[in-house]
Amino acid sequence: MRRSVSTLIALALLVLAVPVSSLTAQQVPARAAVQEVRGEVLIILGSERPGEIDPALASISALRQAPFSSFQTMQLLARPSIRLVVDEPRDIPLPNGRILRIVLASVTPQGRYRVRVSINRPDQSDYLPLLEVVAPPGDPFFLAGQNFLGGTLVIGVRLGERAPTPAH
């Protein structure tokens, strides 16, 4: 009798588990079908010499934190827009002659972007051979450290638009 009751309980749990697992699979957003991702690249020159912070950078709170906060001068040199397609490299020339190459490797099931980045001179591998990053839509990541004009280049890469925060 106990065996039959255990069998019934196991069957009931199976009945409960099958629809829940199928629902979980259905609720994963099918964002992998995104064809093109828009973004932008921030090319910033920071210096510890006294100066001004570019007003266009004032809204980026991350640049007010260490170590970026040590820059007393920050100038937005360029802000090119980009459009990325999976596995199609996009080259952005930098003011120091190097090339920033960005490749959208994939879009994760959660909607984040998996990106490969390199910074080198043409046909060389002299600075950053490879960097692989995963980033949510609208959240940037930064590459910094290149010497330029007595200052430091800070490159921010931002892909997609951040989802609006739900109102409470």
Place this chain on the structure above:
Amino acid sequence: MPFPNPYSDRLLHRLVDGDLSPEERAALLAVRGEERQELALKLEGLGEVRALVRAAAGAELEREPLDADAMWAQISARVEGSRESLPGTIASPEPVTSKPALQVIRGGRADERVDPQMDERQKRVRTRRMGMMLVGGLAAAAAIAILYFNPVGDGSTEVATHDVPTVVAPDLEALATAELLQTEVLSVDFGANVGTIFSVEGEAGARYAVVWLADESEKDEDSQGAGANHGTKAPVEL
């Protein structure tokens, strides 16, 4: 006989109940003056209380008069009747004057049959019922889960999703996406340079990855112009 506390409640109750000896009663009632008046007031009050108690008890007794003789006669008759109904019982030729012996009276649990097989069957039935109830409960839980979590698909499910309250959904959503609100460095090849990886806090608690790579291969080849421009340069057209 002297009384250490001539007006104690206990002494007054004994006086009213008639429990005092003649000497005690005479000594207590021999008080004079103000003490006598005080004693009279106390006795009067005690008498009123007793009258109230008697009145209440009398009303209760009048409502349900207790006839002890009739009650015992009824019990004896029932006991005799049950004894005579037993098989093989010989009626006593003389009336029973002593207390009847204890015996089982019909109507109690003595009438229940003690059948081990029936008991086992009842246990099985109970176990089966409990199992069916458990299975039914789990099936109901599955049905509720399907109705509640079913995403919007065809038209038939839209009604269900509109009816289901979504109070808990934002919190669950926030918990589920907390780990996703940050950029992560999966791998990096610094080449011949020295670099480090860290993160800075961004908007709404998000964390932004920062890769800081020393530019050892190029000692600021543009530093000549930098001295004239104080580290700044006009925006570059890209």
